[in-house]
Amino acid sequence: MLSTVTAQTPSLPAHDNPTVVRLFEAAADAFADKGFHATTTRDIASRAGLSPAGVYVHFASKEDLLFQLSRVGHVAARDALAAAADEAASPTDALQEVISEFARWHAEQHQIARIVQYEFRHLSPDHQREVLTLRREIDAVVERIIAEGVASGEFDVEDTRATALAALSLVVDVARWYHPGIKATTPESIAQSYGALALRLVGARRRA
Amino acid sequence: MLSTVTAQTPSLPAHDNPTVVRLFEAAADAFADKGFHATTTRDIASRAGLSPAGVYVHFASKEDLLFQLSRVGHVAARDALAAAADEAASPTDALQEVISEFARWHAEQHQIARIVQYEFRHLSPDHQREVLTLRREIDAVVERIIAEGVASGEFDVEDTRATALAALSLVVDVARWYHPGIKATTPESIAQSYGALALRLVGARRRA
C-alpha cells in the first residue's frame, strides 16, 4: 500500500466511451424515475446491458455515478444560461432569454434536471459542496440580470435576491411536473410562456 | 385462519394516541430529511423511542406511514387554502390570500410539505390515486380564482391553467429550499412577498 495509488476509477469518465454513455443514460433513467436510493446497481447495470460488476469498471460507486451525472448536468445548464445571457442586448432581453432557455432545458432534459434538483441531498458532503459552487454560479447569473434591470430602471423589484429565487423556482419546478406528452405542453411552449412570466415577476416595463 | 379477519392495523390511526403522534413526527422528520427510501424503519422506531417492531403495532407498513402522512398533509393544506379563499372579497384578494397562506404553510410545515410534494412517487399506485384527488382540489382552487379574475377583468392572463400551475410552482418550490433560520427569511416574510409575486404573475391591476 503506502504510496501506491489505490486503483480508483479514472476521475473523469470518458464521454466518448460508448459503455460509459450507456451507463450514464441507464443511471439517469433510473434515478429520474425512481430516485437514487430506490435504484439498485443491478438495475443500472442491466439497463446498460452489463453484469452487476460491470458498473464498477467505469465508476467507483453508485454515488460516484450520481455525482458525475449531477456535475455534468450542472455544467451543461450553467453554460446554456451563460450563453443566453451574453447574447442579450438589455436586462429585459437577458431575463427573458435566460429564463426561457432554462425552462426549455428543464423540460427537454427533465431527467437530468430532476436529478440535479432533487437528488442533491444524496451526494456526499464533499460532492455537495462542489455542486453547490456550480449552482451558485447559475443563481448569480439571474440575480445579476435583475440587479442590472433595476439599476437601468427597466425592472421594478423590491428584493433582488428573493425575486431571482422566485424566477428560478418557477423554472426548477418544471422538472417536477413535466414529462413528454403532457397536456399539449412542449419544451418550446414552456420556454415561451415562462420567459414572459419572468418579465411579469420583475415588473418589466417593456413586454416581449 | 380461513375467514377470520387478518390482523390489519386500524385503517385510520388515532391522532390523539401519543405514541402514534410520536411516530408521525419521527417519520416526518426522517422522510423530510433523508427521503423515503433512505429512511429505515429502525430509524423511525428509535426516533419515536420504540423497538423496531413497535412501529407495526400502529402502522401496517413503512409505506402506510408515508401514505397517512401524505394524506393528512394534503387535507391540512387544502383546508387552509379553502378557508383563505372563502374569506376574500375579490379574485385579487383571494389570489393574494391563498398564495400567501399556501407559501406560509410550505415554510412553516416544510417537512410535511416536502413529503407531500417530493415523496409522492413512492406511494403505491392506489395511494397515489387517492392523494392525487386531494391535489387536484388544491389546483382547482387556484385555477378557479384566476378564471374569476380574468372574467371580472381584474387579471390579464393568456392561459389560465398554465398560470395557475406557475403560481403553484412558486409556492411548492419553497419546500425545496426553505429551512428555519435561512438568510433572515421567515414564513411570514415569504407569505408577504409571494402573495405580491402571484399578483404580478396574473397582471393584476390593483396592487396590494
Add this chain to the structure above:
DNA sequence: GGCGAAACTAAGCAAGCGCTTAGTCAAGTT
C-alpha cells in the same frame, strides 16, 4: 505468437433491509 492491459462476468460476501413471530407485561373485565 507471446505478453500486458483493459473490459467484462460468475459467484458471492457482509451488512442492512422490511417485517414477523413468540412472548412479556400491565390494565381492565367478569
Add this chain to the structure above:
DNA sequence: AACTTGACTAAGCGCTTGCTTAGTTTCGCC
C-alpha cells in the same frame, strides 16, 4: 382469581443491497 386485551420487545427470518474477488476474454503491440 381467572381471563382477555392491547402495547410493546427480543430475536431473528428471508431477502436484497452495494460492492469485491478471482477469473475469462479480447485486443493491440512487439
